[in-house]
Amino acid sequence: MKKLLFLIIVAGLAYLNYNNPQRADHEALLLAEMRKNGPVTEEQFTQVMKDVDFSNFMVCSATKTSEDSKFISFGYLKKTKVMNEKWLKDTAQKLRASQGY
Numbered sequence: 001m002k003k004l005l006f007l008i009i010v011a012g013l014a015y016l017n018y019n020n021p022q023r024a025d026h027e028a029l030l031l032a033e034m035r036k037n038g039p040v041t042e043e044q045f046t047q048v049m050k051d052v053d054f055s056n057f058m059v060c061s062a063t064k065t066s067e068d069s070k071f072i073s074f075g076y077l078k079k080t081k082v083m084n085e086k087w088l089k090d091t092a093q094k095l096r097a098s099q100g101y
Helices: 002-018 023-036 042-049 085-099
Strands: 052-056 061-065 071-076 079-082
Touching (some): 023 042, 023 052, 023 061, 023 071, 023 079, 023 085, 042 085
Antiparallel strands (some): 052 061, 061 071, 071 079
16 A cells, blocks of 8 residues: 555656746747747847746746746646746836836
């Protein structure tokens, strides 16, 4: 019985790890959300992502800011969700200001 329970737990963790969203999944979500707020080029997005850290927790993943470690997005079972709408809006405003809008 203990071996079966151990096997079920290991299989569950392996499944969660296999279906964990990767950095590219988070970046695609963030780019799509930023483009909703205005035009964003690939170069601008690449510059913004230099200040974003990716964390892989084996069963889930997240992106956070490099400066103050505020969560931006969270991923679990191949699904990603934006957790910090304020960061998106502030970053989009900074990009528009740099473009002269």
